[in-house]
Amino acid sequence: MPPEASHEASHEASYEAPFAGLKVVDLSQGIAGPYCGMLLAQHGANVIKVEPLEGGGDWTRILGTVYGDHTAFSIPGNLGKRSIALDLKSEDGKAILWRLLADADVMMEGFRPGVIRRLGFDYDAVAARNKRILYLSVSGFGQSGPLSERPAMDPVLQAYTGLIMENKGTDGVPHRVPYIAVDMATALYAFQALAPAIHARQRLDRGRYIETSLMQAAASMQVVRMMGTYLEDGAEPVASVPGGSFKTADGWMQIAVVQQRDWVALCAAIDLPDLAADPRFDTRERRILNADALYAIIRPAFAAMTCADLDARLAKAGIMHERLNSYLEFLKQPHVEQTGLIAWLAQAGLDRPAPVPNLPGPPPLESGTPRATAPTCGEHTREVLHEHGYTAAQIAELEARGVVRAGGQLQKKAS
Numbered sequence: 001m002p003p004e005a006s007h008e009a010s011h012e013a014s015y016e017a018p019f020a021g022l023k024v025v026d027l028s029q030g031i032a033g034p035y036c037g038m039l040l041a042q043h044g045a046n047v048i049k050v051e052p053l054e055g056g057g058d059w060t061r062i063l064g065t066v067y068g069d070h071t072a073f074s075i076p077g078n079l080g081k082r083s084i085a086l087d088l089k090s091e092d093g094k095a096i097l098w099r100l101l102a103d104a105d106v107m108m109e110g111f112r113p114g115v116i117r118r119l120g121f122d123y124d125a126v127a128a129r130n131k132r133i134l135y136l137s138v139s140g141f142g143q144s145g146p147l148s149e150r151p152a153m154d155p156v157l158q159a160y161t162g163l164i165m166e167n168k169g170t171d172g173v174p175h176r177v178p179y180i181a182v183d184m185a186t187a188l189y190a191f192q193a194l195a196p197a198i199h200a201r202q203r204l205d206r207g208r209y210i211e212t213s214l215m216q217a218a219a220s221m222q223v224v225r226m227m228g229t230y231l232e233d234g235a236e237p238v239a240s241v242p243g244g245s246f247k248t249a250d251g252w253m254q255i256a257v258v259q260q261r262d263w264v265a266l267c268a269a270i271d272l273p274d275l276a277a278d279p280r281f282d283t284r285e286r287r288i289l290n291a292d293a294l295y296a297i298i299r300p301a302f303a304a305m306t307c308a309d310l311d312a313r314l315a316k317a318g319i320m321h322e323r324l325n326s327y328l329e330f331l332k333q334p335h336v337e338q339t340g341l342i343a344w345l346a347q348a349g350l351d352r353p354a355p356v357p358n359l360p361g362p363p364p365l366e367s368g369t370p371r372a373t374a375p376t377c378g379e380h381t382r383e384v385l386h387e388h389g390y391t392a393a394q395i396a397e398l399e400a401r402g403v404v405r406a407g408g409q410l411q412k413k414a415s
Contacts, residue, residue, distance in 0.1 A: 016363055017044025022198065025050060025100050026081065027121075028110035029058040030153070031180060032214060033138040034077035035187035036194070037108055041080030042362045042371060048100060048384055049081045049375065050088075053405055057085055057377030068349020069376040069407075075347050075354055078374040079365070084385070085378030085405040088119055092403045097121065099388045101130055105201070106194065110138040113148045123209045133207040134197050138190060142213040152214060154180045161218040166225060186217035241287040242266070242294060245324060246302040252324035253302060253310050260284070262319055269317040270301045270310075331355055340364060345372050378407035 013020045022045040026037040034049070041047040051057035060073035084100075087093040101107060107126060109116050116122050116137070123135045137143060140152025141160075155176050158164045163181070164174045190212045197208060219226065228237030243256050257263050260283075267276040275281060275297065280290045287294055302310065307323045314321040325333070336342060343365035344353035356372075358364045365372040381404050385395050398404045 013044065019198065020044035022046065022106065023104045024048065024106040024108065025097070025104045026108045027116075028108045028138055030060055030110060031073060031077050031183040032186035032190065032217075033108050033110035033136075034058065034060070035184065036136070036138070036190040037081060038077055038079050039187070039191045039359070040106070040194070042359055045106075047081040048380075049078060049083045050097065050100070051083055051085045051377050053085055053087050053402070057083070061377060066349075067347075067351075070347055070349045070374060072354075075345075075374045076356060079345075079356065080371040080373070081375055082380035082384060083375035083377055083407070084381045085407070086381070087403050090403055092398060092401070094120060096385065096388075096398075096404070098129070100384070101126055101133070104130065104133060105198070106134045106136065108136045108138070112151065113137075113139055113143045127207060127209075131206050132201065132204075134194065134201060134210065135207065136190060136194060136210045136212070138186065139211075139213045141215050143211055154182045154214065157182045157214040157218045161215060161222065162226065163218060163222060166222075181221070182214050182218045185221040186212060186214050189217045189220060238288050238291075240284065241291045242298060246299060248302055248310060249304060249306045251307045253307055253314075254322055254324060255314065256320040258320070263287070265317040266314075266319050269313040269319060270298065270305070272298070272301060343367065343372065347374055348376050376407045378405040381406040 019040055022040070024037060024040050024045050024047040026034065026047055027050045028034050028037065029051075037047050037049070049058070056062060056069070058074060058078075060071060060077060061069055062071070063073045064071045084096075086096055088097060101121075107121075109121070111119075117125075123133075123137075126133050126135060139148070140157060141147040141150060152160075155164075158176055158181070161182075164176050167175050167177055169175050190210075193210050193212060197210060201207060225237065229235070231237075240256065240258050245252050245254050255266070257266055263281075263284075264276040267273050279286070281287045281294050305313075311321070311323060330336065331342060341357055342355045343358050345356050345365060345367045346353050353367060356365060362371075382395050385398070385404070386392070390398070395404070395406070399406055
């Protein structure tokens with residue numbers, strides 16, 4: 001059974017869909033929680049995304065340029081899920097969520113600490129009804145401590161944990177890493193916490209509460225740099241010299257010289273063979289000590305060559321290097337195309353396919369299949385309610401009273 005088939009068609013796990021049969025109720029918004037839920041869906045889980053009626057659902061649907069019901073944030077974080085939109089402040093909306101949670105394996109939430117408890121769906125309340133639930137909370141600063149209730153997004157935690165201060169430009173100004181590094185790391189850490197818990201749960205009669213935060217993930221992913229700075233009493237740790245980005249005649253080139261033989265090979269490759277034996281630079285320690293003098297010599301050599309010339313020379317010499325590409329240039333690279341890294345996926349509201357990297361593990365994404373499609377807000381409301389025992393008349397009444405919103409038509413169950 002291909003993993004793109006309806007989640008109801010088969011609950012049999014396989015290497016292609018190891019989480020087949022797993023039911024996930026995902027109340028998280030943004031990227032950190034939703035991307036974790038997307039990873040569960042890509043591994044076969046039935047992930048039901050519960051979205052609020054206010055503001056058009058998950059707030060990532062209006063973050064940046066909006067394409068119909070989507071943005072570049074909402075698509076990657078929700079591929080393979082089904083969306084139901086409901087009013088969790090109403091009693092009927094809460095009753096619907098309780099019905100969804102009755103046989104759920106995983107619940108995910110990303111509210112600020114205290115909010116989910118006020119709604120009545122904190123871990124203790126949910127576990128009292130479903131004792132085997134695996135309950136994941138994702139927050140900015142964690143569930144306790146003086147900053148726990150402060151609103152926080154990726155840039156805030158980049159600032160708080162030192163990432164922005166570490167990322168200074170040539171002008172000395174600290175810069176935010178633009179690709180939401182903390183959000184993405186949090187999603188991956190959340191997934192790695194859930195995956196072993198899902199495995200352990202097969203042999204246990206109770207679930208557990210799992211907490212992760214943007215702060216925790218940001219600190220964990222920076223552990224090498226953080227530790228190095230601490231051990232150097234605040235001085236910037238230097239891994240190797242030379243290294244970094246160098247201006248060329250027609251662009252930029254990144255190089256990394258790690259071992260002594262790499263240094264000797266680099267000097268020969270850029271037509272400065274005598275530099276390798278210069279007593280100022282003949283060991284790693286001396287190169288670090290005399291880095292300014294070294295860069296003053298090799299930068300002009302790089303600047304006199306084109307990227308293509310340097311690429312050929314450095315590749316022949318076995319030096320780790322690569323031309324600095326833009327995202328658009330990266331997507332056009334022959335190696336990227338030949339390895340099948342990128343899946344080009346049609347999505348509602350987009351006038352062209354969107355590039356999504358294929359994930360390690362699951363089969364490649366195929367445009368138009370459920371696993372490769374991000375739902376619009378409430379697209380599956382009727383379908384999900386029908387699966388959970390609501391009649392067509394009841395669903396229509398809930399819609400009329402504004403308890404739920406349906407964006408799609410009721411689909412027949414797979415046989």
